[in-house]
Each structure stands twice: as C-alpha cells, then as structure tokens.
Ligand code: ADP
C-alpha cells in the first residue's frame with residue numbers, strides 16, 4: 001500500500017494589483033493563508049508532498065511529481081496523474097503547458113519513449129486513446145463520431161471504455177500529433193473567469209504492453225513468456241465553478257452543473273476513501289463516469305499523483321480553501337499498485353474470453369451482468385474441472401483394466417509356481433523312494449527338476465516381463481495422456497489463464513467483485529441540486545448522501561404514483577415486485593458464494609487426485625523393474641550352471657561315460673539358456689510371449705533327448721562292464737564299478753548343490769512375487785478409494801451443474817421480470833402523468849368555474865339587493881299613494 005502523492009501549485013496572479021498583496025504563503029511543503037501584513041489565519045495551513053509556487057515551471061513539476069510514475073508505468077504498473085482545482089487555476093496549463101514549457105502530458109510521452117529506447121531487453125507495444133467526459137457523456141477525441149461511449153468492467157481488462165479508438169504508436173511525435181488532433185475536438189467555452197475554460201474532463205490514456213526479448217537463456221525461460229500490460233491516465237479535469245462568478249447561463253450553465261456534479265462525486269469518493277479502510281463502506285465510484293474511469297487510480301491498482309492548482313487572488317480564497325481541503329483528504333488515500341503480468345497464451349485466452357463476455361453483454365444487457373459474469377466464470381471453471389476429471393476417470397479406467405490383466409497374469413503365474421513347487425517336492429520324494437537304480441533315477445529326476453524349474457522359471461519370467469511391459473505401456477499411455485492433456489488444456493478456450501510469477505512481479509488478478517451491485521444511481525434531476533454551494537460544502541468535508549439527495553426535491557418530481565392518486569394500488573405491487581427482485585438477487589448472490597466455495601473444494605480434491613496418480617506412477621515404475629530383476633536372476637543361474645558344469649568336467653577324465661553325460665548335459669543346458677535368453681529378448685522386443693504349451697513341448701523334446709543319452713550311456717556302460725568281467729579279475733571289475741559309482745556320486749553332489757542354489761533363487765523370486773502381490777493389493781485398494789472419490793466428485797459436479805443452470809435460468813427470469821416491471825412501470829408513469837395533467841386541467845377549469853360562479857353569485861346577490869331596494873321603494877311609493 002502506498003499513499004497517493006499530492007501536490008499544490010499556485011498560479012501566478014492575473015493582475016498587477018492582486019500581486020501586490022499575497023494571501024497564500026508557501027513555506028517548503030506547507031501552504032498557509034495569511035492576512036495582509038503577515039498575520040496568519042488560524043486553521044488555514046496545509047502540508048503536502050510538494051508545494052509549487054508561482055515561479056515553478058512545468059519541467060520541475062514533472063520532475064518531482066510525475067517522472068517516477070512514468071518510470072513505473074514502463075515497468076508494468078498502472079499510473080495516473082490528474083489536475084484538480086477551480087476553473088482558471090492552471091490545470092490545463094499544468095497538463096498541456098506551452099510551447100516553451102511543455103506540460104505533463106507532453107513530457108510524459110517523450111519520457112516513455114526515451115525509457116523504452118533505454119530498455120533494450122524488452123519489446124513494447126503502445127496504444128493511445130484520448131477521450132473527454134462532456135455533460136456526463138464520453139466522447140472519443142480521436143474519432144468524434146464515437147459519442148456516448150459506455151463504460152464496462154471485465155475480469156481481465158478491469159474498467160474500460162467500450163468502442164474507444166486506440167491508435168498503435170511508435171514514437172513520441174506520432175502521439176503528440178494525435179493529441180493535437182484530439183485537442184481540436186475538445187469542448188472549451190468562454191466564461192467570466194476563463195476565456196478558454198475547459199468544459200469537460202479529458203483523459204489521455206496510454207496502454208503499454210511489453211515482453212522480454214527472446215534471449216534463449218534458461219534463466220529467462222519463465223519471464224520471457226510473460227507480457228506486462230500497464231495503463232497510464234493523464235487527466236485534465238474541468239474546473240469547479242461558482243455559477244454566480246462565471247456568469248454562466250444557457251449551455252454554460254448546463255455544462256457547469258454537470259461539471260460540478262461529477263466533481264462533487266469525485267469529492268464524495270475521495271472523502272469515503274480517506275475515511276480509512278474500516279469505516280469506508282460503499283465507495284460510490286459508479287455515480288459518475290469520471291470516478292468510474294478513475295476507479296483503479298483511487299484506492300486501486302495504480303500509482304497516482306494529484307496536482308491541485310489554486311488561484312492566489314483574494315476573490316478566490318473560498319474556492320482555494322476548498323481545493324486544499326480536497327487535497328488534504330486525497331493525501332490520506334492509499335493505493336496498492338502491482339505489476340500487471342500475464343502469459344502469452346493467457347493473453348490470447350483473455351481476449352477470447354473478453355469477446356465472449358462482450359457478446360453476452362450485448363445479448364443480455366441487464367443490470368445483473370456482473371453477477372452473471374461471475375456465474376459464467378464459475379461455470380467455465382466447472383467445465384474445466386469436469387474435463388480434467390473425465391481425463392482422470394479415463395486414466396483410472398485404463399489403469400484398472402491393465403491392473404486386472406496384471407492380476408490375471410499373476411494368478412496364472414501363481415498357479416505355475418504352485419505347480420513348480422509340487423514338482424520340486426515330488427522330485428525330492430522320487431529321489432528318496434527310488435528302488436531300482438537309486439543313483440541314476442535320482443540324478444534323472446533332479447535333472448528333470450532343474451529342467452522343469454528352468455522352463456517354468458523362464459515362463460514365469462517371460463510372462464512377468466510381458467505383464468510388466470503391458471503395465472509399462474499403460475504407464476506410457478498415462479504419460480502421453482498427461483502430455484496430451486497439457487497440450488490440450490493450453491488450447492482450451494475456457495482454461496483458466498496460467499499465470500506465472502516472475503521475480504519482483506506478480507499476476508494482477510482482479511479481486512472479487514463486490515457482492516452488492518456497486519451502484520447508487522442518481523436521479524436525472526440531480527444536476528439541479530448539484531450547484532456550486534453543495535460543491536463548496538463537499539470540499540469542506542461534507543459528505544453528501546446521494547441517496548438522501550435522491551429522496552428530496554428530485555424525488556418529488558418523479559412519477560411514482562401515490563396510493564391515493566392511483567386507486568388500483570399498483571404502486572404497492574411494484575414495490576412488492578421490486579422487493580422480490582431484490583430478494584432474488586440476494587439469493588443469486590448467495591448461490592454464487594456457495595458455488596465459489598464448492599469450486600475451492602474441488603480444487604483441493606483435484607490436487608489430491610493428482611498426488612495419488614503420481615503415487616501410482618511410482619508404483620508402476622516398481623513393477624517395471626521386475627523383469628529386469630528376473631533377467632539378472634537368470635543370468636546368475638546361468639553363471640552357476642556353467643561353473644558347476646566346468647568344475648564337474650574338469651574333475652572327470654575325457655572319454656568316460658560321465659564325461660559324455662556331462663557334455664550332453666552341457667549341450668542341453670546351453671540349449672536351455674539360449675532358449676531362455678531368446679525368449680527374454682523376444683519378450684522385450686515384441687508383444688508375443690511363449691505359451692505354456694510351447695514350453696511343455698520344448699521340455700518334452702529335451703527330456704526325450706536326455707533320456708536317450710542316458711539309455712545309450714547305460715547300455716554302453718553295461719556292455720563294457722560285461723566285457724571287463726569276462727576278461728579281467730573280479731577285484732579289478734569291482735574297482736572300476738567303484739570308480740564309476742564314486743564319479744556319479746561326486747557328480748550327483750554337484751548337481752544337488754546346483755539344484756539347491758536354483759531352489760534358493762526360486763525362493764527369492766517367490767518372495768519378490770509375494771511383495772509384488774502385496775503392492776498390487778495396495779494399488780487395488782487405492783484405486784477403489786479413488787473411484788469412490790471420483791463418483792462423489794461426479795455427483796457434486798452434477799449438482800453444481802444443476803445449480804448453475806438453475807441460477808442462470810432464475811437470473812434470466814429475474815431479468816425478464818425486471819424488464820416487464822420496468823415496462824409496466826413506464827406505462828403506469830405515463831398514465832399517471834396524463835392523469836395529473838388532466839387533474840391539473842380539471843382544477844384549472846374548476847377554479848375558473850368557481851371564480852365565475854363566485855362572480856355570478858356576487859352579481860346575483862347585488863341584483864337581488866337591488867331588486868329588494870327597488871321593491872322597498874315601490875312599496876313605500878304605493879303606501880304613500
Ligand atoms: P484551468 O484549466 O484550471 O481552467 P488554465 O490552465 O486554462 O486554467 O489557466 C487559465 C489561465 O492562466 C491561462 O491563460 C494560463 O495560461 C494561465 N496560467 C495558469 N497557470 C499558469 C502558470 N503557472 N504560469 C503562467 N500562466 C498560467
């Protein structure tokens with residue numbers, strides 16, 4: 001918050017005589033009234049930010065009062081400078097200046113372009129407009145055909161004048177030429193006080209948009225996206241005037257009343273603002289076009305300076321005091337200026353939104369448009385959240401589907417693991433219960449078990465890999481959807497603009513609209529009461545209650561029929577209807593608040609959902625790692641297998657049956673691992689995985705191959721033993737048999753070691769699978785809660801949707817009703833006027849009749865008197881006769 005900067009400028013005296021005695025003494029930043037010969041007047045001393053005496057130039061005033069504001073405007077702040085004071089006190093002189101000493105506007109324009117030139121890291125777009133408020137109507141000074149322009153307010157542009165011509169300019173000269181052409185169209189008039197008195201308030205406006213130049217620097221990424229939009233208003237107010245002094249009549253009088261009225265409302269606004277935030281209450285910005293346009297500059301988002309000009313002559317002391325009191329109160333106002341920064345895309349969206357709003361307004365044009373706008377915004381937000389929710393819902397469905405598939409696969413794997421377990425157990429059992437040839441059978445079964453374990457392990461691994469890949473692809477899908485949703489959301493017309501905060505800057509977001517319609521309409525006849533005395537009272541700090549003014553003389557001439565005049569009592573009905581309408585409006589406002597609250601709740605819910613989705617993504621990542629781990633396990637198994645075989649082979653002499661068996665085993669093992677690896681690579685590369693039948697088939701082939709090797713070995717072994725039994729001594733045969741048995745035992749031991757390692761691996765895998773299952777279970781539960789929440793949200797959204805549509809229907813209804821009421825009201829007013837006219841005519845006729853009756857009565861009476869006198873005379877005469 002920063003206070004408005006207020007300065008006072010004393011104009012040089014007009015005549016030599018008035019210069020001889022100074023009434024206003026300037027002492028640094030204090031100005032006080034003094035009688036002649038230096039005796040100060042008590043209670044008439046004021047202090048301000050700056051006080052400029054008669055000798056002060058426009059250049060110095062610009063330097064001290066306006067330069068900082070211009071600097072801020074180029075940096076993205078809104079800025080306003082305006083001149084206030086009685087007519088002929090030097091406002092126009094200060095704002096426009098002369099050729100020798102250009103005024104604030106001229107200097108500001110030059111300064112802006114100089115600063116832009118100096119700001120090499122940003123590019124600028126500047127638009128200018130020039131308007132005046134004449135007799136409470138806005139006229140475009142750059143296009144005089146644009147008259148009676150309307151003020152609108154929107155969420156994005158704030159308060160603005162619709163239809164005002166904006167020229168894009170590139171240099172100061174261009175702007176000054178435009179101002180010159182606009183000056184021609186200004187309303188000036190001659191009064192007793194000022195030969196060229198400004199009869200209107202003029203507002204010169206510059207809109208400065210700037211964007212950081214593309215530097216391709218990473219650090220500048222965020223800020224280079226942002227656009228700063230600032231507005232500079234330079235205002236030359238028309239002067240307040242005492243009609244008696246200015247000698248205004250006819251057109252000038254009408255102008256003077258309008259000028260005084262709007263200045264009075266400006267004073268009213270300043271008074272209320274200077275009361276401090278707590279006591280402030282409703283600020284009547286909407287009571288005049290001037291205050292409405294200056295709304296951001298007075299207590300809003302702008303850096304503001306006011307220069308109050310005063311005339312030093314004795315004859316103007318009262319007005320000067322009034323101006324200084326106004327200035328004192330203005331000094332208490334605090335504004336809150338912010339850099340207005342928006343994003344490029346957001347700017348585009350804003351414009352689209354703006355167009356939609358404008359169209360809506362054109363279509364509806366109701367007084368409750370502000371409220372409607374709010375509801376529209378909420379509706380847009382709801383739409384946006386609905387879209388987001390739908391996307392999330394789709395993602396959830398997708399996730400659930402893939403999760404089901406995963407579960408199915410895991411179930412199948414579980415079954416396989418169970419089968420494997422039983423196989424392992426049965427191999428142990430077989431190993432123990434072998435009767436015929438325990439050593440060979442056991443070895444065979446162990447090999448079969450190794451084969452089965454490896455085959456099943458391969459199946460399991462491939463399938464887990466496949467399942468996790470599916471999940472993985474699901475994850476990518478989600479990521480794509482996210483990206484997609486991001487890109488989509490950028491293009492969505494109703495997306496809430498994405499504001500980004502840059503360093504030392506923040507997004508200018510309009511705060512809430514006031515919950516009550518911010519207007520207190522003035523009656524048309526108000527200008528009749530806004531005379532110079534009321535204005536003077538205003539300057540002295542008197543706060544005019546505009547509503548009470550409405551009820552006084554102005555009200556009396558309004559055509560509300562009184563109950564005794566209109567026998568049907570329609571006035572009561574209208575009042576009733578107006579009350580109803582008010583109530584409906586209040587209800588609509590309440591509804592809007594409720595919608596806002598729900599909107600906020602939805603925001604938090606959405607945040608939570610996003611968090612949960614990212615959690616799920618993390619879990620999916622874990623699943624993705626499973627096949628990798630399985631791969632590692634397989635590699636380890638292979639290493640162990642190779643080690644075991646090489647060790648066994650190294651301890652056995654070449655050419656023996658065991659060596660043959662081992663080499664055959666080595667072949668089978670190599671073939672097994674090659675197949676396993678090829679399956680892994682197939683599973684990694686393509687979607688196809690080996691079915692269980694494939695594996696069974698493959699196992700059968702290997703088993704047959706292994707069996708035939710064993711059989712051939714056994715038969716050759718038997719043959720050689722028999723041969724040796726025939727030729728050699730029994731002891732040597734026994735010895736050889738012992739040697740073969742020992743070799744087999746050693747070999748069996750190695751194999752059982754290997755089997756043991758594989759079992760351990762298998763056990764590890766099983767544990768891993770279990771933990772994965774648990775994870776999946778947790779995921780499932782989370783999905784269920786998410787789904788429940790989604791359903792709740794959906795219900796809420798539906799109900800909100802319903803409420804919004806109902807309230808908009810109600811609004812439309814209320815608007816219709818209001819229009820009808822207004823129509824009826826107007827016709828009734830016309831009727832009433834007619835009736836009043838008739839009553840008047842009738843009363844006049846009645847009065848005439850009464851008068852003629854009275855005169856007739858008088859005549860009649862005198863005639864009777866005369867007749868009676870005559871009768872009396874005649875009677876006397878007859879008596880005499
Ligand atoms: P306002 O706009 O307040 O009605 P003007 O700016 O038109 O008043 O000033 C009225 C007259 O006083 C003009 O002729 C102007 O040149 C002159 N004037 C005002 N202020 C000064 C000043 N500071 N120095 C010289 N002349 C001034």
Ligand code: MG
Nearest residue numbers: 091092197198
């Ligand atoms: Mg002027």
